[in-house]
Amino acid sequence: MTAATTQSIGLSAPWIDERDEELVLDVLRSGRLSLGPAGPLFEERLSQAVGAPHAAAVSSGTAALHLCMVLAGVGPGDEVITSPYSFVASANCAIYEGATPVFADIDPDTLNLDPGAVAAAITPRTKALVAVDIFGYPCELDELRAICDRHGIVLVEDSCEALGARYKGRPLGSHGHLATWAFYPNKQITTGEGGAVTTASAAEHELIVSLRNQGRLETSSWLQHGRLGFNYRLDDVSAALGIGQLERLDAILQARRDAAARYTDLLAGLDLETPLADDADHERSWFVYVVKLPRGIDRNAVMARLGAEGIGTAPYLPSIHLQSYMRERYGFAEGLCPVSEDASARTMAIPFHARLSREDAERVVEALRAALEAA
């Protein structure tokens, strides 16, 4: 088969239906494109979905993380520990507030922060921990929280990839501390661009609501600002799409679980590692499907071969500390986080979304089989 004769298979695709379209149209026709009723309704539904008392919608997952840094009081001279095996936003948020990101290494199986490495990275300057649930797999929340409590550090969970995941039987977002969410179109649900912060604390929620809205106070008029804030609001068109998406959250999550299970079946017997299975404490929400190639296999060659067949792949995820701006700014180099670096060299995302058909999954796996044989 060649790309010329077959449809290409993209890495991800949002699932938008007629109900989503209607809800968005309703907002457009209402004329209330921002600060209307769709935002609070989306927030109410999100807080129900994740079991958090409070949810504040914001303009992106990055904005959500940034606001959490402000809330944590992170500033110049502080250190914020996070995972190198993540999307850059989970480290950048600390830099925005003048702090230094400190990378602790990950566990080779979960690809999430290794609590032992986090404990070893703590210094008197550590202000916060950004714990990521990478690829939707819950991080070691209890252990990480115990470390934070012991040292008086603020725990922020970057659950941007993990809507619907559960830790020790309870949904991420319901564990009390600050958690951030993202709704870019490759995520479990989308608002186009968008994000949210959830928390059990009414005071934290109130502060986020003010900070996202240019520092306005609940009591102040439009041109009165009680603190330095940002425009990180989510508009109503985006929120309406989010409402539609949340109405189908269970179906979306189930479809993604089914698509992942199909891949895991089809990939059995190939010389690669498939994603870690759930256990009693960790229930993944499927964000991407990432395989780990054996050492010595030329990943670029595999990706090029799949690309030639119209199949999307990505080298998920590069280690953040080795990005050029991180090297230049902080002098980070190879060897800082060997487990993350090894994962970064071998992991690869293959096409994955809620409506990936069996035929497409089979085509991806056949192409991958051929590419591995050739490599």
Ligand SMILES: Cc1ncc(COP(=O)(O)O)c(C=O)c1O
């Ligand atoms: C782990 C993680 N954190 C943060 C973000 C940032 O979200 P956004 O792209 O909405 O700013 C993402 C998005 O890809 C992510 O995967």
